[in-house]
Amino acid sequence: MRLAIFALLMAVLAFAYQGNAAEFTCNSDVPTESYSPEEQALVDTYWDEVLTYLGAYHAVLTQPSGRCLDSAEAVIQTYDGHTGTQQSRCIMRYSDVKQVMSHVKAVLDEPEKAKACFDPQKPDANPMLYTPSVTVQQSTKVSRWLNRPLLTDYYREMGGEVGQSGLELNKNFLEITTRTNALPHWPTDVSINGLPVLWSSVGWLPMYSKRPDAINKRFRGGYLYAEVMGPYGNLRIDTIDEEKVEAEIGLTVQLFNSAYPFHHHDPQEIYINLTLPKCVDQNTYALMHWDNPALIQERRNDGWAVHVDGASGAWKQWFRNLNTRTGWLAYIERNAIHAFFLKEGCNQTIENSGLVTSWARTTSRTSDQNTHICEPALAGGESMMPWTKGICHIRE
Numbered sequence: 474m475r476l477a478i479f480a481l482l483m484a485v486l487a488f489a490y491q492g493n494a495a496e497f498t499c500n501s502d503v504p505t506e507s508y509s510p511e512e513q514a515l516v517d518t519y520w521d522e523v524l525t526y527l528g529a530y531h532a533v534l535t536q537p538s539g540r541c542l543d544s545a546e547a548v549i550q551t552y553d554g555h556t557g558t559q560q561s562r563c564i565m566r567y568s569d570v571k572q573v574m575s576h577v578k579a580v581l582d583e584p585e586k587a588k589a590c591f592d593p594q595k596p597d598a599n600p601m602l603y604t605p606s607v608t609v610q611q612s613t614k615v616s617r618w619l620n621r622p623l624l625t626d627y628y629r630e631m632g633g634e635v636g637q638s639g640l641e642l643n644k645n646f647l648e649i650t651t652r653t654n655a656l657p658h659w660p661t662d663v664s665i666n667g668l669p670v671l672w673s674s675v676g677w678l679p680m681y682s683k684r685p686d687a688i689n690k691r692f693r694g695g696y697l698y699a700e701v702m703g704p705y706g707n708l709r710i711d712t713i714d715e716e717k718v719e720a721e722i723g724l725t726v727q728l729f730n731s732a733y734p735f736h737h738h739d740p741q742e743i744y745i746n747l748t749l750p751k752c753v754d755q756n757t758y759a760l761m762h763w764d765n766p767a768l769i770q771e772r773r774n775d776g777w778a779v780h781v782d783g784a785s786g787a788w789k790q791w792f793r794n795l796n797t798r799t800g801w802l803a804y805i806e807r808n809a810i811h812a813f814f815l816k817e818g819c820n821q822t823i824e825n826s827g828l829v830t831s832w833a834r835t836t837s838r839t840s841d842q843n844t845h846i847c848e849p850a851l852a853g854g855e856s857m858m859p860w861t862k863g864i865c866h867i868r869e
């Protein structure tokens with residue numbers, strides 16, 4: 474009898490285990506490397522911080538905030554032309570976010586399996602991934618071991634206005650990224666203060682440095698992006714239980730006194746502000762659906778030309794202050810038009826001089842992943858500010 478009960482118990486346990494066990498397949502470009510025990514210890518440290526970040530990311534979106542009882546509340550429009558107010562929604566009600574969260578949860582439930590898809594992205598195979606500066610590189614054992622090329626060298630060589638702002642951002646990367654406050658919404662400090670190995674070891678990309686279509690030179694040099702999980706990140710999972718993994722989760726940094734022009738893209742996006750601003754309107758952003766009545770839509774054969782005209786102070790209605798308590802989370806629907814405007818003001822010093830965010834996209838397999846920057850309405854325009862007339866081409 475005892476044996477029978479034991480056997481039954483084992484069967485129940487085996488069934489329960491199977492119910493939990495997910496099957497992971499990695500992207501085909503994840504290398505199978507063998508590390509020395511010393512190297513393995515460094516890889517393990519890096520992986521631990523990646524897991525902490527993903528765990529905190531899962532918690533921050535699924536825990537109630539604002540008016541939402543079962544999810545975080547996200548701003549989905551900073552200005553709705555129908556109502557004249559900001560618009561928000563419970564973020565977990567979007568199916569793409571829900572799916573990304575279920576995949577992140579699967580990673581957290583079985584980290585050892587997911588770890589097979591973790592790649593520290595050593596520089597010999599990834600020469601296009603950088604570390605901001607020598608100070609950042611020297612700050613942890615893992616970043617010293619990875620020894621990526623430095624963005625300070627990259628921008629020094631580039632020169633010109635883009636090179637200059639790139640140097641300003643990367644030389645001061647630590648000052649800019651440490652003035653953050655992940656609380657009150659995050660369960661742990663996911664900024665560089667709490668996860669120094671992750672921030673110093675992840676591969677940073679000078680995303681707009683060679684993109685003249687982003688117009689603003691100070692912004693083009695003063696912007697960095699890094700991918701932790703996703704098609705170009707450290708954790709590259711192809712499928713979980715035969716379902717394609719669409720998550721793309723990373724980090725961004727933007728230099729003060731710079732304007733990220735209005736832009737849009739097919740994949741939906743999530744931004745969480747981590748910077749503690751020195752004055753209330755230091756960092757601002759605008760987010761509007763392309764069919765927002767505050768904009769002018771013109772039908773074209775292949776979609777819509779959307780005229781964005783922030784002149785005569787209209788832009789001031791659209792842009793909202795970014796802080797870490799309210800308006801800290803934004804969800805960007807497909808082709809929603811958005812921009813980030815960081816002012817020079819409030820006795821700016823380099824120690825408090827940018828915008829640091831946790832960034833994600835939720836449909837990383839959509840065919841068009843490109844970020845489309847809206848064009849200046851007047852050809853040859855040299856800057857794209859919140860008040861500059863622009864045209865965004867939304868394709869169907």
Ligand code: ZN
Nearest residue numbers: 738742805811
């Ligand atoms: Zn975007």
